[in-house]
Amino acid sequence: MNMSNRMIIMMAVGILPALSACADDQNGTSNSNSSIVHESLTQKISSNNTEQPISEKEQVNMWMTINGNRFEVLAEDNATAHAFAAQLPLTLNMEDLHSNEKHAQLPNALPTNASRANTINNGDVMLYGSSTLVVFYKSFSSSYSYTRIGRLSQPDKLADILGQGNVQIKFSRDER
Structure with missing residues (x-):
């Protein structure tokens, strides 16, 4: 919105x-x-207003689609996830970084509440800074701080589907 x-x-x-x-x-x-x-x-x-606004109490249902493969994103109940969902649908050209994550700049900055992640998990969807969306496809330890947006409900084949290099990912929202 x-x-x-x-x-x-x-x-x-x-x-x-x-x-x-x-x-x-x-x-x-x-x-x-x-x-x-x-x-x-x-x-x-x-x-x-073509999309309904998201109230803080409303469950946010988001989806991530890569080459026809659709993943459910289990959204965090925070201002960042709600603000991200309000920008959907959104298709991003995401670049590979360190062979464990895809990242892209969002069109609009989001509210942040960053904390040190310690452990990043396969399927985590997070915000770095206020406008860099990151999708992690491998688990690892990290000293960086992120704001959590959500995580994929079934990330098992995510690394295979994302493949090497850059990829286009569509984020969308389903209304209940």
Whole structure:
């Protein structure tokens, strides 16, 4: 969701309660102007928002597709995973690094809460810095700090499917 959509939603959330207070206290009828503004805001929000926003409590379902092979990404319940999911669908040309990971720059920075990973596992999907998405396909020890986005539910054949060199990976989201 882009910044203008977020601003519209925040304005609508802030204005709607005030508009409901515009009812005429004496006879219980509402101000016709408030219903026009409410209708206009509702139409603006729905026309600009093609995907439903993700609430912090909502389970995020994400998928990663490589050469027709689809992997379920079990998302972390954090602001980074939610912000990443809000950018989907997204297809990235991911470069190989150290023969154990693929990485790519995201179009928009994500919120971070990095911590030292110690152990990286095959199938981990993480954020390095605020805008480098990393998919690990081998397990190893690391002293670097990452923000966890999620992990693949079944990463067993990931290294074989990713192969050597660069690869195009599509990330998508399914709505429940």
